[in-house]
Amino acid sequence: MTEMTVAASDATNAAYGMALEDIDVSNPVLFRDNTWHPYFKRLREEDPVHYCKSSMFGPYWSVTKYRDIMAVETNPKVFSSEAKSGGITIMDDNAAASLPMFIAMDPPKHDVQRKTVSPIVAPENLATMESVIRQRTADLLDGLPINEEFDWVHRVSIDLTTKMLATLFDFPWDDRAKLTRWSDVTTALPGGGIIDSEEQRMAELMECATYFTELWNQRVNAEPKNDLISMMAHSESTRHMAPEEYLGNVVLLIVGGNDTTRNSMTGGVLALNEFPDEYRKLSANPALISSMVSEIIRWQTPLSHMRRTALEDIEFGGKHIRQGDKVVMWYVSGNRDPEAIDNPDTFIIDRAKPRQHLSFGFGIHRCVGNRLAELQLNILWEEILKRWPDPLQIQVLQEPTRVLSPFVKGYESLPVRINA
Numbered sequence: 001m002t003e004m005t006v007a008a009s010d011a012t013n014a015a016y017g018m019a020l021e022d023i024d025v026s027n028p029v030l031f032r033d034n035t036w037h038p039y040f041k042r043l044r045e046e047d048p049v050h051y052c053k054s055s056m057f058g059p060y061w062s063v064t065k066y067r068d069i070m071a072v073e074t075n076p077k078v079f080s081s082e083a084k085s086g087g088i089t090i091m092d093d094n095a096a097a098s099l100p101m102f103i104a105m106d107p108p109k110h111d112v113q114r115k116t117v118s119p120i121v122a123p124e125n126l127a128t129m130e131s132v133i134r135q136r137t138a139d140l141l142d143g144l145p146i147n148e149e150f151d152w153v154h155r156v157s158i159d160l161t162t163k164m165l166a167t168l169f170d171f172p173w174d175d176r177a178k179l180t181r182w183s184d185v186t187t188a189l190p191g192g193g194i195i196d197s198e199e200q201r202m203a204e205l206m207e208c209a210t211y212f213t214e215l216w217n218q219r220v221n222a223e224p225k226n227d228l229i230s231m232m233a234h235s236e237s238t239r240h241m242a243p244e245e246y247l248g249n250v251v252l253l254i255v256g257g258n259d260t261t262r263n264s265m266t267g268g269v270l271a272l273n274e275f276p277d278e279y280r281k282l283s284a285n286p287a288l289i290s291s292m293v294s295e296i297i298r299w300q301t302p303l304s305h306m307r308r309t310a311l312e313d314i315e316f317g318g319k320h321i322r323q324g325d326k327v328v329m330w331y332v333s334g335n336r337d338p339e340a341i342d343n344p345d346t347f348i349i350d351r352a353k354p355r356q357h358l359s360f361g362f363g364i365h366r367c368v369g370n371r372l373a374e375l376q377l378n379i380l381w382e383e384i385l386k387r388w389p390d391p392l393q394i395q396v397l398q399e400p401t402r403v404l405s406p407f408v409k410g411y412e413s414l415p416v417r418i419n420a
């Protein structure tokens, strides 16, 4: 038995050996060690709407089945996203979570602000961006080392997503690494290697606020353009935002488009190495790229959960949820629910309904950038296949280092070698 299967069977024994009420799926270690599967499987089978009375994030409900997650998502009147009720992640101690941003607002304000930034991903804008993204991706792949170990996360995923963000904001090019830093600072757990404290988080986000305020001031007095800052500065619904709300929305747009796409870029390489027959299918039929991209996003589930807060008492899934309770929708579990997805623990690049997954959420908050994320991933794989069509030419050399977080599900590093 390999080391990995021993760890997996240990996790299964642990998950099925403990009292149901003691299961705490918010423990970040489960995600860093990639041992979350059996805990969620047991909850789906035995207690799909589960109460955890004590965790490092306080008490919370877990919703683990696909159809129940959809029911929460489509009932924003009861299940609120508002920052002042508690926001959209389980981590309410995160100082960034108290910033007003439209992902953490309920209608009607949410709807108006969402509408302001949506044109950035309108089909005609995506068509314009496509050639820029393709050229950058091609240049980056052409510059990668061959027959030599390197880290896919830093050389490819971070580089490409940082450049994409700089384009969306029309951000000063040479300073673009700041965007990645601010994204990491926003979502990190203190002590996890990125920040040491909430004070440090807020201090760095204040630098972000100062930088973006200067860009706002330049653009509010200039002709409207097609970047996110100019769009917000010139729209009636956002031009009078308080500085704190501007920062909140900037942070949302930085984080939204960054870690998620980055970790899908890495997750795809890993999945194809774990399922080499799928790589063979892809090499034989590159038309499968777009359905594979959706499968990568399901398989990776770059955000493990979104959280809501109950605004009133409600009977849900046979349980009594009380006003003020924290309700966590575990996308990572819904995406592995066999009642919704056939053979969910297998990575299959030619599924009949590849976009049927929960990674982008559902309902009024469904990801604004989903088509842009898919476009970037499609282009990446088209350009990869042009250069390295043979299975396992991009070879994973070691298990990745995973992020310690119950929210961002991703990678710190993935050592690979391109074999030519």
Ligand code: HEM
Binding pocket: 073, 102, 103, 104, 114, 121, 252, 253, 256, 257, 258, 260, 261, 264, 297, 301, 302, 303, 306, 359, 360, 361, 362, 363, 364, 365, 366, 367, 368, 369, 370, 372, 373
């Ligand atoms: C919302 C996932 C890429 C911008 C969301 C939500 C999820 C998500 C789960 C919340 C949905 C809900 O609560 O129902 C992802 C994933 C991505 C991705 C998995 C990549 C694979 C992007 C990109 C952008 C973006 C590229 C930037 C343009 C946003 C924004 C929201 C959002 C602004 C808030 C929408 C709202 O509250 O109405 N995303 N996202 N995302 N995402 Fe993404």
